[in-house]
Amino acid sequence: MDIKLTIDGKEVVVPQGTMLIDACRQAGADIPTFCFDPDLKLAGSCRMCVVQPKGWRNLVASCVTPAQNGMVIETESPDVIEARKVVLELMLARHKLTCHTCEKDGECNLQDYCYRYGVTESRFVGKVHSLFKDDSNPFIERDYDKCVMCTRCVRACDEITGARAINVMDRGHHAKIATSFDGELADSPCVFCGQCIMVCPVGALSSKIAAGKGKPAQNEKVLTTCTYCGTGCTLELNVKNDKVVGVTSNRDPEWSPVNRGALCVKGRFGWDFINSPERLTTPLIKENGEFREASWDEALNLAAQKIKGIKEGYGPDSLAMFSSARITNEENYLAQKLMRAAIGSNNVDHCARL
Amino acid sequence: MAQEYRVLLEYADKINPEKASDYIKVGGYKGLEKARSMNPKDLIEEVKKSGLRGRGGAGFNAGMKWSFVPQYPETKYVVCNLDEGEPGTYKDRIICQKNAQALLEGMAICGYAIGSKQGYIYCRGEYPFVVELLKNAIGNAKESGALGEFDIEVRMGAGAYVCGEETALIESIEGHRGEPRFKPPFPGVEGLWRMPTVVNNVETFACLPYILTNGAEWFAGIGAKSYPGTKVLTLTGDIENATYFEVPTDYLLRDVIYELGGGVKGGKKLKAVQVGGTSGAFIPPQNLDTPIDFDSMSAIGAALGSGAVFVMDETRDIVDIVNRIAKFFEHESCGQCTPCREGTFRCKEIMEKINNGRGSLQDIENLKLLARVMMKASLCGLGQAAPIPITSTLTHFEYEYLRKLV
Numbered sequence: 001m002d003i004k005l006t007i008d009g010k011e012v013v014v015p016q017g018t019m020l021i022d023a024c025r026q027a028g029a030d031i032p033t034f035c036f037d038p039d040l041k042l043a044g045s046c047r048m049c050v051v052q053p054k055g056w057r058n059l060v061a062s063c064v065t066p067a068q069n070g071m072v073i074e075t076e077s078p079d080v081i082e083a084r085k086v087v088l089e090l091m092l093a094r095h096k097l098t099c100h101t102c103e104k105d106g107e108c109n110l111q112d113y114c115y116r117y118g119v120t121e122s123r124f125v126g127k128v129h130s131l132f133k134d135d136s137n138p139f140i141e142r143d144y145d146k147c148v149m150c151t152r153c154v155r156a157c158d159e160i161t162g163a164r165a166i167n168v169m170d171r172g173h174h175a176k177i178a179t180s181f182d183g184e185l186a187d188s189p190c191v192f193c194g195q196c197i198m199v200c201p202v203g204a205l206s207s208k209i210a211a212g213k214g215k216p217a218q219n220e221k222v223l224t225t226c227t228y229c230g231t232g233c234t235l236e237l238n239v240k241n242d243k244v245v246g247v248t249s250n251r252d253p254e255w256s257p258v259n260r261g262a263l264c265v266k267g268r269f270g271w272d273f274i275n276s277p278e279r280l281t282t283p284l285i286k287e288n289g290e291f292r293e294a295s296w297d298e299a300l301n302l303a304a305q306k307i308k309g310i311k312e313g314y315g316p317d318s319l320a321m322f323s324s325a326r327i328t329n330e331e332n333y334l335a336q337k338l339m340r341a342a343i344g345s346n347n348v349d350h351c352a353r354l
Numbered sequence: 355m356a357q358e359y360r361v362l363l364e365y366a367d368k369i370n371p372e373k374a375s376d377y378i379k380v381g382g383y384k385g386l387e388k389a390r391s392m393n394p395k396d397l398i399e400e401v402k403k404s405g406l407r408g409r410g411g412a413g414f415n416a417g418m419k420w421s422f423v424p425q426y427p428e429t430k431y432v433v434c435n436l437d438e439g440e441p442g443t444y445k446d447r448i449i450c451q452k453n454a455q456a457l458l459e460g461m462a463i464c465g466y467a468i469g470s471k472q473g474y475i476y477c478r479g480e481y482p483f484v485v486e487l488l489k490n491a492i493g494n495a496k497e498s499g500a501l502g503e504f505d506i507e508v509r510m511g512a513g514a515y516v517c518g519e520e521t522a523l524i525e526s527i528e529g530h531r532g533e534p535r536f537k538p539p540f541p542g543v544e545g546l547w548r549m550p551t552v553v554n555n556v557e558t559f560a561c562l563p564y565i566l567t568n569g570a571e572w573f574a575g576i577g578a579k580s581y582p583g584t585k586v587l588t589l590t591g592d593i594e595n596a597t598y599f600e601v602p603t604d605y606l607l608r609d610v611i612y613e614l615g616g617g618v619k620g621g622k623k624l625k626a627v628q629v630g631g632t633s634g635a636f637i638p639p640q641n642l643d644t645p646i647d648f649d650s651m652s653a654i655g656a657a658l659g660s661g662a663v664f665v666m667d668e669t670r671d672i673v674d675i676v677n678r679i680a681k682f683f684e685h686e687s688c689g690q691c692t693p694c695r696e697g698t699f700r701c702k703e704i705m706e707k708i709n710n711g712r713g714s715l716q717d718i719e720n721l722k723l724l725a726r727v728m729m730k731a732s733l734c735g736l737g738q739a740a741p742i743p744i745t746s747t748l749t750h751f752e753y754e755y756l757r758k759l760v
Contacts, residue, residue: 044536045691047731058738059730064536079730083693086727090696123720124696126703149695168531168689171514173699175689 003069008076020062020073021049029075032084032113034201035150036063039251039260040159046150048087048113052077059083081117088114089122094129095202096145103141103210104203106217110148131176137185139192139208139269144176147204153177153196160262165190194268198249198261209269210246214238223250226267230328233259233267244274311343320347356609359576359602361584362560366452372490374498377455383500385566389463390502397467401562404570405582410435410518410555411630411659412735413581413648422542423468423550430470431551432461433527433541434559436477436484437511437518440631441682442662445586446556448598450484453560454491455500460559462504463566464552473506474546476523479513515686519734520553521545522688533690534734557586557661577603578647585646585661592619592667601646608642610663622667626751630659632679633739635746636672655746657739672754673709676743680705683740694737697728701744713759722748 001016007027014023019042024031034046044064051062054072059080062073074080091110099105114120131144151168154177158164165188169178179188197205210216219238226233234256238246247268249261273279283299284291294302310318321339323332336348360366369376377383389397402417423430434457438446450457461473477485488508495501514532516522521535524546545551561583565573574582581603587610588598594616601610611617611627618624626636629646635656637644644650651658666675684702689695704721707713725741732738748755 042536043690045733047692047733050731057730061536061733066538082723083727083731086697086723087692087731090692090700093696093700124700124703124724126700149689149692170689172684172687172689173695175695 003067005067005069005071005073007073014067018067020051020060020065020067020071023067024051024062024073024075031062031075032109032116033063034109034148035152037152037155037199040152040155040199043151043155046087046148048084050080050083051075052080084113085117085119088117088119089124091148092119092122093124093126094145095148096132096143102146102203103206103215104146104200104217105215108203109201129174133178135184135186137190137192137208139265140185140190140194140197141206141208141211142177142185143204143206145204146202147177148202149175149177150201151177152199152201153205156195156199157190160195161191161193163189163191163193166196192265192269193263194265195262197268198251198263207246207269209272210238213245214240216246216248219245221248221250223255226263227326228264228266228270229325230332231258232328233263234261235263235267237271244271247271307343316344317347319343319345320349321345322349322351324351356601356605356613358599358614359584360600361564361576362449362456362557362586363452363600366448369453371450371452371454372487372494374455374491374495374500377453377459378498378500381567382455382563383459385563386459386462386466386500386502388566389466394467394469397463400570401467401565404565404573405580406558406561406565406573407581407648408555409557409561409585409661411440411657413658416554416558419542419554420464420467420552422540423552424543425469427550429472429547429549430468431546431549432465432468432470432473433520433524433546433551433553434461434473434475435518435520435523435553435555436475436481437523438478438481438556438660439511439515439518439686440633440660440662442588442590442628442664443631443660444588445598445661447481447484448586448588449556449560450487454488455495456560456563457556458491458495458501458506460562461506462501463562464554464559465504468550468552470552471503471505473504474527475506475508476517476527477508477510479511482510485510514688515682516688516734516736519736522734523553524551531688533688534736536733577601577605578645578650580649581647581658585658587646587661587663589615589663589665591663591665592622592670593617593663593665594619603647604645606642607637607644607646607663610646611642611665615663615665618665618667620667622669624665625668625670626666626672626747628664628666628743629662630657631662632682633657633736633742634659634662634664635742636666636676636750637746638750655749657742672747672751673705673758676747677702677705677709679743683736687736687740691733691737693728693732694734694740697724697732697737698740700724701728701741705744708755708758711758711760713755715759718748718755718759 002013010027012027031049033049035043042064044061049062050059052074133142135142219240221236236248236250237244250256251261283294285294323335339348365380398420406416407413492506509527511517517526517532519534522532526532541551584600586600599614624639628634641654648658680702683698687694687698704717725745728741729738
């Protein structure tokens with residue numbers, strides 16, 4: 001059943017059960033959010049998305065309030081703007097303002113909304129407790145002095161990755177994101193997938209590998225497929241001056257149908273070898289105990305010749321093919337075909353792991 | 355002279371609250387018997403007709419709340435809120451210690467009405483002796499057969515004020531952090547373990563046996579029309595008789611203090627009275643001729659709340675008291691939503707600043723702004739009500755703030 005409501009003077013029709021935030025966006029309203037994430041369970045806690053239903057005493061969080069027939073909503077009433085500004089000021093009052101060196105600079109919700117509402121400073125600055133977590137892991141920087149407690153990282157860890165490495169600890173103003181017993185990620189069930197970085201709306205969580213190499217907002221993004229395994233995850237290579245300087249997620253299901261932005265530790269953090277001088281760039285052939293560079297043709301011919309020799313000398317079953325999960329299903333199909341049709345053996349196996 | 359009117363506490367100290375047989379001797383479990391002879395729908399109608407409204411603070415019509423519970427799911431729960439964390443409130447403890455069987459009977463009546471066989475009592479962590487008492491009372495009632503198939507389990511809180519909020523209470527019973535859920539869905543539809551659940555206060559449940567035994571009309575005829583029945587009040591602060599009373603709901607606040615309460619301690623003058631617990635408004639002496647019922651209190655910008663009556667004499671420093679209250683809320687905020695998590699902390703900071711003689715007019719303006727946004731934009735009742743002591747004292751006792759400014 002459809003319901004009709006009025007949003008900023010515009011009439012919209014939405015199916016029953018639609019949340020106000022979607023109805024408002026359908027009406028063209030730009031609703032700011034921190035805790036809302038379409039891929040995660042609702043929290044309704046940042047209170048940034050509040051709107052004003054006519055005749056109601058309080059504002060409502062549009063992300064968790066179902067649209068009702070006949071509702072009249074204002075998305076930028078004076079009360080709404082006042083509430084959003086105060087929410088921003090309260091966040092700002094405890095936020096480490098190091099935007100100039102922040103990895104999130106340029107695509108930070110807090111920065112964008114402060115700009116939008118003209119919040120230059122906070123009236124509520126007082127005592128500051130540092131919650132920075134010095135965590136020795138090589139991948140994830142945990143600077144909770146920039147945390148806005150939206151808990152998207154907690155929900156992503158639970159709902160996308162299933163690791164449940166982090167949750168909220170302590171209460172009130174002292175509440176913070178922590179592993180059990182407030183330890184390091186390495187001692188928790190964390191798998192360093194970095195989904196927490198993907199969903200963080202501010203600079204509280206960032207990649208240590210990419211730090212200082214280029215702000216993601218300024219990098220060129222090249223959409224590609226991860227080569228680590230056959231799953232085929234879509235990722236964005238961050239490119240600056242023709243060099244890969246990071247990996248970010250593309251969460252659009254149309255562009256990233258396999259993984260919707262979710263990656264594993266290798267896809268998100270295992271890219272810094274690309275520009276390594278130690279990388280092999282040409283085949284090598286070992287002669288007299290020493291490697292020498294060779295062309296692909298020469299190397300493949302040598303391999304074929306040796307395989308043929310073994311087959312002739314010892315029979316096809318003296319050979320086996322051990323293929324890899326790093327290649328695609330199609331490539332694995334070709335590998336077994338080579339083994340069965342060209343060599344004549346069923347000795348085909350697979351590493352079955354990454 | 356205005357008198358106490360005891361319904362729930364009529365046999366206080368005359369019966370053993372743990373013994374069903376004692377309770378039955380004074381007419382107990384007749385209400386449940388009558389309820390079970392009725393059709394559940396008619397029973398809910400009867401409770402609606404009595405006009406019984408929630409005694410925990412929100413004042414929602416009990417029968418109406420029950421009527422929202424859908425019939426089809428097999429598993430439903432009855433949950434009793436005995437978290438009683440509101441400072442100065444101890445009426446639920448008194449009801450348990452004097453008349454625990456009435457609570458059990460009330461829960462069983464609710465269970466029959468909504469089709470639930472399982473009840474939970476969520477008891478405040480600071481009341482381990484009440485947990486013992488209730489366990490014995492439940493054991494005795496089960497043994498006597500009075501509860502029939504209805505089972506009740508006692509669960510204990512761990513000291514968080516916010517767990518008195520019904521959805522945080524449910525989260526706590528489920529073993530999670532005590533954080534309120536957003537509503538809707540309301541517990542009546544999706545509550546404990548996501549099943550339909552009725553959460554009512556101890557006092558609300560304890561009224562039910564008497565409503566069923568004596569009839570809805572009888573109950574509706576007691577006290578204020580829009581909030582009928584009696585209310586157990588607990589008096590604290592600068593009052594001669596710092597104890598509890600059960601009064602009809604049209605009882606005047608002035609009589610609570612000067613008749614039953616015996617007046618302000620030491621014959622001093624009254625400066626203010628805070629009703630309903632720590633989140634209640636401060637009421638100035640000129641508003642004392644107000645009946646204590648829910649709507650009359652709301653009309654003067656106050657709240658009956660839990661029925662705590664905190665009396666402050668003329669020597670008390672209002673700003674200092676509000677500063678302590680601000681500290682309380684800063685400590686008790688769960689930290690989930692931004693306005694409350696950060697707001698309670700900044701309220702405390704600003705109150706401290708003013709109380710220490712370092713505040714300015716700008717601080718008062720900031721306090722007002724913060725209070726307005728917390729009340730309008732917080733997720734649950736805690737954040738929405740936390741600034742009320744600040745705003746009500748800025749309305750009625752502004753001079754006390756002004757004289758402390760730099």
